[in-house]
Structure formats: structure tokens, C-alpha cells
Amino acid sequence: MIPTPNLDHLSPGDYELVYEPAEDTFLLLDALEKDAEFLRNEIKPCICLEIGSGTGCVSTFLGKILGDGTALLICTDINPYASAITNKTGYHNSIQLDSITTNLVNGLLPRLYHSIDILCFNPPYVVTTSDDLYLSKSIIEKAWAGGIDGREIIDKMLPLVDKLLSDKGVFYLLLINENKPNEVCEIMKNNYHLQSEVLLSRLAGREKQLILKFWRNTR
Amino acid sequence: MRLVTHNMLQCHVKGCNSNNFPLQLSDVEIEIQETDFNPKFLRNMLSKLEWNALVKTALEINITTLPNVLPNDLDEEFLKMLHRVLLETHIKQGQMICPNCNHTYPIKDGIPNMLLSETET
Ligand SMILES: C[S@@+](CC[C@H](N)C(=O)[O-])C[C@H]1O[C@@H](n2cnc3c(N)ncnc32)[C@H](O)[C@@H]1O
Numbered sequence A: 001m002i003p004t005p006n007l008d009h010l011s012p013g014d015y016e017l018v019y020e021p022a023e024d025t026f027l028l029l030d031a032l033e034k035d036a037e038f039l040r041n042e043i044k045p046c047i048c049l050e051i052g053s054g055t056g057c058v059s060t061f062l063g064k065i066l067g068d069g070t071a072l073l074i075c076t077d078i079n080p081y082a083s084a085i086t087n088k089t090g091y092h093n094s095i096q097l098d099s100i101t102t103n104l105v106n107g108l109l110p111r112l113y114h115s116i117d118i119l120c121f122n123p124p125y126v127v128t129t130s131d132d133l134y135l136s137k138s139i140i141e142k143a144w145a146g147g148i149d150g151r152e153i154i155d156k157m158l159p160l161v162d163k164l165l166s167d168k169g170v171f172y173l174l175l176i177n178e179n180k181p182n183e184v185c186e187i188m189k190n191n192y193h194l195q196s197e198v199l200l201s202r203l204a205g206r207e208k209q210l211i212l213k214f215w216r217n218t219r
Numbered sequence B: 001m002r003l004v005t006h007n008m009l010q011c012h013v014k015g016c017n018s019n020n021f022p023l024q025l026s027d028v029e030i031e032i033q034e035t036d037f038n039p040k041f042l043r044n045m046l047s048k049l050e051w052n053a054l055v056k057t058a059l060e061i062n063i064t065t066l067p068n069v070l071p072n073d074l075d076e077e078f079l080k081m082l083h084r085v086l087l088e089t090h091i092k093q094g095q096m097i098c099p100n101c102n103h104t105y106p107i108k109d110g111i112p113n114m115l116l117s118e119t120e121t
């Protein structure tokens, strides 16, 4: 058992600025833990990337699985507070994280073309209107509001996955049923020849959450 | 921001597609933070680095220990020196300027900010 990262350094006030880890976060942690042996012994990553790192809980946990300093753990978030808190969470758990404030992976491509061995994204997935997503001033609302079908940010990310993943790379994505996970898998297969499976799924209240795992045909 | 991360960043202003890497460091405040030495990771990382860009960037902050050409024999002494430059040298404050379009990206409290306004993307 790998312990959940310690978040004692964060106060209730911090959670007004950054997404507080919830069932979705923990499902992603469980998925990574389930794949721990595979990640350590088969993927043996050099560069990992998490998009939308929030508190940094997920990448810290990944660092614990891999061992600090054995891979570069890059974390992006569009929210500068999240970037700062991500680095702090790593530090408090003795895991070096490298935060970048940016929209998705802007500034990292094409430099990191086909270079990412482990890619993780717990996206804003809640079904809202497009206006909730694009007109909202609230930094916290942006952390979960996903627009139509909850897919508006996710769909921007999908074409980038193929650009980022290395030959041996894997991508872990959290979705809910309303995001039409089957359709996402179809898009990835038809457009980018990426294979997929449902690695874990769980009911959180009325929300059916699942972790999809994607990889290249060539594996 | 560690120099290893800087080595991954390029300008992404709309239309700025060439000579946009490495971003030039300016007005920087540097801090050394020690971390465990892992030669295996460094060897792996070398294949992912843009060496010329790293050398150029290091010189901008007066680090003159990197050879212009990556040596064939990566002995422990070389890897320890690289470890210091790549993984222990943190840019705490400063700016990164695109050599092509001059766009400036700030680094605040050790975090590079690559966000652009709507009109720039
Ligand atoms: C559902 S939260 C997940 C946070 C954290 N990874 C976790 O699992 O607890 C989504 C995160 O994505 C970030 N985000 C939203 N849109 C983004 C974008 N376009 N680019 C980068 N990050 C984004 C939000 O700020 C938020 O931190």
C-alpha cells in the first residue's frame, strides 16, 4: 500500500483557490497503484506529465510509486495557485515536482514530441453550459466545469495525446459516463490508432467515474 | 524552475515557429537546492535533452562547467557536475524571452508562466 500524499500543509483557504482532492482524484490514485508494477518494471519512465495537477496529489503519488528522482515529473495547470500548491505538495512529501503554469501543454510541444512515458489527466469533466466554462471568472469553477457533455476541455486534449506519448507511453484519463467514454475510445482508435481499456470504475454518489488507459498499437 | 524544465520550454505565440528555443533567461534569481544523485536517471535524461540549448542557457547564468560537446565517456565526475546544473539549479525569479518574437514569459516563485492572452494564441 502506498499512502495517500500528505496534504496537511494546505488550509481550508487553499481550497478556495485549488481543486480539493475528491473521489475522482482517489480513483486515479487507485488506478496508478493498480498499475504500479507495470509502471516501475515495464514502462520505466524518464518523463511523466500531468495536466491539471491541482494540489499535485496525483503526481506526488506517482513519484512515490516510481521513487523520487527516478523520472522527471512535469505538472501543468492553468491556475497559478495550483502550480504553486503542486510544488509545495511534492516538497512536503519529498517528491520533486516541476510545475508549469500553462493551458494544457502549451509551450511543451513540439519540444516534447513523442517523449512522454506516463501521461495523466483528471480533467474538468462536469456537464455544464459552454458559458459556465468560458465566461466563468471563478478559478474553482474552471477546475470542474467541462461544458457540453463535460467534454470541451477533454476534446482539446485528445489530439495532443498522440503528439505527446512515446512509443511505450501510457495515458490515464478520468471520465464520467456523461462524457461518453466509448466515443472517446473510438476517437482515439480511429484518429490516432491508440488502444484503450477501462482500468477501473466506481460509483461516486450518482456519478459513474472511470479511468481509461490508452497506449500505442506498437507496444 | 530547474534547468531541466527550462530545456523543455519553447515559445508558443501564434506564428512564432522557428528560432523560438531556448528561451533566453533574464534578470534571474538563482538558488541551489541539493537532491539525491541518480546517475541512471541522468543517463536516461541525456537522450531527451537539447544539449546545445542547455549549454547556451547555462552560460547566460554564468555556469561555465558544461562542455560544448557531450563527451563520449560519461564518468561519475561529469554526471555529478551535470546533476548540479540540471537538477539542483533553480530559477526562483526572472524572465524568459523568446529569441524570435521577444515575448516575455515570467518566472515567479520558481514557476514559469507560459499563459498567453487570447490575442497572442
Ligand atoms: C478536476 S481538477 C483535478 C485536480 C487534480 N489533478 C486532482 O486530481 O485532484 C482539474 C484541474 O485541471 C485544471 N485545468 C482546467 N482547465 C485546464 C487547462 N485548460 N489547462 C491546464 N489545466 C487545466 C484545473 O485548474 C484543475 O486544477
Ligand SMILES: [Zn+2]
Pocket: B011, B012, B013, B016, B020, B098, B099, B100, B101, B102, B103
Ligand atoms: Zn516567440
